[in-house]
Amino acid sequence: MTRFIDKETRVVVQGITGDQGEFHTKLMKEYGTKIDAGVTPGRGGQEVEGIPVYDTIREAKQVEEIDASIIFVPAPFSLDAALEAVEAELDPVVVITEGVPVRDSIELVARANLRGTTIIGPNTPGLIKAGESKMGIMPAQVFKKGEVGIISRSGTLFYEIAAHVTRVGLGQSTCVGLGGDPVVGLDYIDILKWFEDDPETKGVALIGEIGGNSEERAAQFIKDGGFTKPIAAYVAGRSAVPGKRMGHAGAIIQGGTGSADSKISALRDAGVAVGELPSQVAEALKELL
Amino acid sequence: MLKLLEYEAKEYFKKYGIPTPAGKMVTTPEAAREYTAELGKPVVIKVQLPVGGRGKAGGVKFADTPNEAAEAAQQLLGMTIKDLKVEKLYVEEKVDIVNEIYLGVTVDRNSKKHVILASSEGGMDIEEVAAETPERIIRHLVDPIDGLRSYHCYYIATRLGYSGRKMRQFGAFIAKLFELAVGMDAELTEINPLAEVEDGFLAADARLNVDNNSLFRHRELEEKLLDSYQGEFSGREMEAKEKDLTYVELDGDIGIIGNGAGLTMATLDTVMLLGGKAANFLDLGGGATSERISKAVKFVLSDERTKALFVNVLGGITRCDHTAQGIVAARKELGSEKPIVVRLMGTKEEEGMAILKENGIDTLDTMEEGAKMVVMLAGGS
Numbered sequence: 243m244t245r246f247i248d249k250e251t252r253v254v255v256q257g258i259t260g261d262q263g264e265f266h267t268k269l270m271k272e273y274g275t276k277i278d279a280g281v282t283p284g285r286g287g288q289e290v291e292g293i294p295v296y297d298t299i300r301e302a303k304q305v306e307e308i309d310a311s312i313i314f315v316p317a318p319f320s321l322d323a324a325l326e327a328v329e330a331e332l333d334p335v336v337v338i339t340e341g342v343p344v345r346d347s348i349e350l351v352a353r354a355n356l357r358g359t360t361i362i363g364p365n366t367p368g369l370i371k372a373g374e375s376k377m378g379i380m381p382a383q384v385f386k387k388g389e390v391g392i393i394s395r396s397g398t399l400f401y402e403i404a405a406h407v408t409r410v411g412l413g414q415s416t417c418v419g420l421g422g423d424p425v426v427g428l429d430y431i432d433i434l435k436w437f438e439d440d441p442e443t444k445g446v447a448l449i450g451e452i453g454g455n456s457e458e459r460a461a462q463f464i465k466d467g468g469f470t471k472p473i474a475a476y477v478a479g480r481s482a483v484p485g486k487r488m489g490h491a492g493a494i495i496q497g498g499t500g501s502a503d504s505k506i507s508a509l510r511d512a513g514v515a516v517g518e519l520p521s522q523v524a525e526a527l528k529e530l531l
Numbered sequence: 532m533l534k535l536l537e538y539e540a541k542e543y544f545k546k547y548g549i550p551t552p553a554g555k556m557v558t559t560p561e562a563a564r565e566y567t568a569e570l571g572k573p574v575v576i577k578v579q580l581p582v583g584g585r586g587k588a589g590g591v592k593f594a595d596t597p598n599e600a601a602e603a604a605q606q607l608l609g610m611t612i613k614d615l616k617v618e619k620l621y622v623e624e625k626v627d628i629v630n631e632i633y634l635g636v637t638v639d640r641n642s643k644k645h646v647i648l649a650s651s652e653g654g655m656d657i658e659e660v661a662a663e664t665p666e667r668i669i670r671h672l673v674d675p676i677d678g679l680r681s682y683h684c685y686y687i688a689t690r691l692g693y694s695g696r697k698m699r700q701f702g703a704f705i706a707k708l709f710e711l712a713v714g715m716d717a718e719l720t721e722i723n724p725l726a727e728v729e730d731g732f733l734a735a736d737a738r739l740n741v742d743n744n745s746l747f748r749h750r751e752l753e754e755k756l757l758d759s760y761q762g763e764f765s766g767r768e769m770e771a772k773e774k775d776l777t778y779v780e781l782d783g784d785i786g787i788i789g790n791g792a793g794l795t796m797a798t799l800d801t802v803m804l805l806g807g808k809a810a811n812f813l814d815l816g817g818g819a820t821s822e823r824i825s826k827a828v829k830f831v832l833s834d835e836r837t838k839a840l841f842v843n844v845l846g847g848i849t850r851c852d853h854t855a856q857g858i859v860a861a862r863k864e865l866g867s868e869k870p871i872v873v874r875l876m877g878t879k880e881e882e883g884m885a886i887l888k889e890n891g892i893d894t895l896d897t898m899e900e901g902a903k904m905v906v907m908l909a910g911g912s
Contacts, residue, residue: 262818262848266848269878317744317747318747318748338848340816340817341744342744343716343742343744343745343748344638344716344718344742344744344745345713345716345742345745347643348638348643348644348645348675349675351643351675352643352644352674352675352676353675353676356676367847367848378847379817379847379848380847381845381846381847381876381877381878381880383877383880384876384877394793395793396791396792396793396794396796397791397793397794397817397847398789398790398791398793398794398844398845398847399791399793399794399796399797400793401794401845401847401876401877402794402797402845402876402898405876422791422792422793424638424640425638425640425643449793451792451793451796452796454640454641455641456640456641459641476797478792478793478794478796478797478800479796479800480800480803481781481796481799481800481803481809482796482799483779483781486779487779488779488792488795488796488812488814489777489791489792489793489795489796489812489814489816490792490793492640493792493793493796502800518804519801519804519899520797520801520898520899521897521899
């Protein structure tokens with residue numbers, strides 16, 4: 243079962259002594275995330291933001307109670323860091339790291355699936371339960387506790403739409419960044435299933451982009467009755483040129499598949515309100531809820 | 532994605548024990564003559580360029596004698612294909628092909644596994660085969676935990692119609708190609724055609740596209756990265772790659788810089804929807820420093836087609852104060868008068884806005900307002 247977070251979730255930050263790890267540990271802590279430990283091999287015994295640093299997760303677990311991990315370690319070391327978290331039965335494991343080789347992501351996802359661990363990312367902004375806890379790098383000020391769940395492959399576009407949701411007077415329940423790589427831990431469908439059963443989520447904003455066909459598969463899932471709550475969507479890349487990679491390794495229109503038009507029409511066909519502008523997603527949800 | 536040339540890919544094929552015809556990369560007609568004489572057999576001479584469709588463009592010639600080989604090489608070395616000058620040739624022993632097969636390994640995004648693709652329709656455009664006769668392509672998903680076992684390879688070989696010794700040979704061939712795909716972090720490796728000959732199989736062609744993110748494991752390939760982009764990217768795009776910027780050239784007049792692929796694409800889409808045309812896509816990526824932002828702003832503003840620039844940054848891992856410092860520094864350094872529209876939101880937003888205000892640059896609250904403003908400033912509809 244997909245596992246997310248709330249204010250009780252106790253988090254370890256892997257790579258806490260790096261610039262990004264340290265900066266975002268501070269912001270997560272300010273938001274209310276319970277961060278009980280940090281791990282950087284070779285830096286055990288130090289402190290970051292008043293949080294004790296350990297050399298390994300095993301060592302951290304002997305002293306602290308921890309449930310979940312967020313990873314900021316550089317790409318060449320991220321697979322081992324994530325496998326260490328999986329082996330230590332932490333769940334979810336959120337991999338913020340950009341630039342992870344696809345081969346490593348394939349192995350990580352397969353090993354996590356064996357243990358039933360939820361992997362979020364790599365190359366993800368993370369996840370947030372608005373008003374309670376965040377395991378991620380999203381700017382806290384755009385979120386307000388509320389009823390809209392958000393799923394996105396992109397990071398910054400996710401903040402953009404979250405800000406519009408807040409602006410129209412709604413708020414967010416749980417929001418998840420899937421990650422921009424071709425292979426990531428979760429798909430839209432995994433999270434739609436979770437949102438369907440989550441009493442705090444009354445409606446969903448789905449944010450897609452060109453490349454692959456996971457938006458089309460989500461549309462089919464909705465059409466087949468797998469998700470029944472109000473849902474609005476935005477798909478980035480209508481102006482993209484086929485064959486050109488638009489930033490994300492996953493964002494490319496190839497051999498006739500993965501275009502924004504294909505995704506938009508599949509979603510509309512499933513009864514999803516698709517906005518032409520990011521602000522229209524929030525307005526559509528306002529009307530639906 | 533790092534696309535190796537055929538002769539480079541074949542060096543790795545040999546390293547992994549994949550049977551290939553005897554061959555050598557040459558750069559002069561004289562070397563082509565010498566190598567053909569050394570082989571003592573008819574040869575095929577193929578241009579080595581990082582673009583497809585060389586056969587149709589006349590980039591492949593056959594020669595029976597050393598003199599014919601030198602003559603063919605002379606003709607090929609003078610050619611230009613898709614704006615690229617031919618400088619390297621691969622001279623290879625001509626093999627007697629019984630049958631042409633397709634074999635490839637790539638990553639299947641949906642199942643999150645490697646997939647092996649095999650087809651008896653070798654020598655053809657495999658995407659065409661996939662579209663028109665999908666039943667002629669065998670797909671085998673490799674379980675990442677179990678791996679690819681010998682019997683999986685035999686299943687594939689059997690489905691292609693092989694039995695006995697040929698079945699075992701082809702099975703072993705698949706195993707080696709898969710080992711290469713994983714070992715070399717291939718996003719795609721394929722052989723088209725894979726030549727079935729009297730007593731076995733040979734890789735008559737070779738494609739090996741390596742995952743850029745894996746280059747820390749393949750340091751020897753790093754220097755080839757820029758070369759492999761030739762032909763695929765424009766001059767400005769190549770310049771951007773050298774500056775380590777994620778940039779796509781487009782044909783409009785509004786410069787676009789964003790952070791994050793999704794937001795930058797959405798910015799382009801919004802500008803287009805409001806009647807403007809983007810000159811480029813530039814994604815700063817995550818955690819850009821002020822130096823990087825300054826470099827990006829200078830790069831886009833120095834494009835003479837750019838009439839106005841829209842910088843749209845949502846601070847998460849990127850900080851708005853760093854963004855503002857980068858924009859201010861770039862404008863000072865360039866002395867550019869081109870209008871800049873900035874939208875900042877998120878981490879260190881107030882600090883960023885204050886820096887811009889001090890330097891006389893206005894900011895807008897939303898992407899849509901920013902897009903409207905920049906379209907107006909660029910003189911669009």
